[in-house]
Amino acid sequence: MAELSTIDIIGGGPGGLLSAILARRAFPSARVTVHEAAARGVTWGFGVVFSTQALDFLQADEPETHALITPRMERWQNMVLNHPDGPVTLDGIGFAAIGRLELLTILAARAEEVGVDLRFGAEVDPSSLRADLIIGADGLNSRTRTEANAPSLTHMSNRFAWFGTPRPFDTLTQTFLRHPKGALNAHHYRYAPNMSTFIVELEEEAFAAHGLAEMDETESATYCATLFAEVLEGAPLLTNRSIWRQFPKLWCETWTSANTALIGDAVHTAHFSIGSGTRLAMEDAIALIAAIKAAPNVMDGLTSYQATRPPIARKIVTGANTSAQWYESFSTHIEQPPLDFAMSYITRSGRVPPEKLRALSPEFMAQYEAAQCPTS
Structure with missing residues (x-):
């Protein structure tokens, strides 16, 4: 040693x-x-988000710290994709989050x-x-x-900014918006009983068209809160070094x-x-x-x-x-029907084969496969 x-x-x-x-x-x-x-x-x-089992490694190597963190985490079992033409629930895609x-x-x-x-x-x-x-x-x-x-x-081309909001969401949710100036996407999840992370993302051309580069943090937060007012239910977006970046x-x-x-x-x-x-x-x-x-x-x-x-x-x-x-091209993906869009989303990393997806999200897969083969 x-x-x-x-x-x-x-x-x-x-x-x-x-x-x-x-x-x-x-x-x-x-x-x-x-x-x-x-x-x-x-x-x-x-907030910081983990998959449901992501802290299991910590329990094995530092159980005392694991025991301190896990009771403070917000947890949920499903994920929701708010497609412009209707929401899709991905069952079994659980996460946990903490500030x-x-x-x-x-x-x-x-x-x-x-x-x-x-x-x-x-x-x-x-x-x-x-x-x-x-x-x-x-x-x-x-x-x-x-x-x-x-x-x-190197850097990705999309722009994104991290905001917070006093609107607690039931699940990790992604909300996709069509807009004449370019589509927007928000990744949002609660990390405390009364607070959520709210990440807004745009493709490069949309970022320029919306004029966000000319806005300061407060102006960006107000502008994005207006665009996402429906899902925010009128709650504001809060800033904390919420600058627009490329990943x-x-x-x-x-x-x-x-x-x-x-x-x-x-x-x-x-x-x-x-x-x-x-x-x-x-x-x-x-x-x-x-x-x-x-x-x-x-x-x-x-x-x-x-x-x-x-x-x-x-x-x-x-x-x-x-x-x-x-x-990087989510604006084209959202032109798919909601279920096809959800399948494109959930298989995007190439690490979820169909058989695993059937075990992971049986309700979504049943809905998706029924839509692919409708009864006559």
């Missing part, structure tokens, strides 16, 4: 905090420090409970650290990532360099349409600490992490990129 006396973690998101918790348990005599540039209690965005700030608060408290030194408002230069192990969990704009990690970064597709071929390892969005991104970004970061943390704990020294542990973790993550990232590609 590797022996470590100091571990520095750059970034206090879910992956960074979980890696700190796991490191303290694996190496109880080590000093574990998390350096987070933001102040305590400050984060961007609103991002609440998740971070739980993880920070747990980290301090096990003896992690949390330093908020502390932006550090990774090259100045002299720890036995350095973990870069500092997100897309990572200062820990270098050219040695062989990063590849970044990041992948690093090399996840380690010297005594440094990258996790989460610092090393890869996964499109929000499959809800796996936070899960991947947390699973990276688990894999990294487990690899180092099982190795005779840090360098062998990092070699093991590099060999075993990227191939697993790559499958999910590839599925996310395929899913994202479907959204």
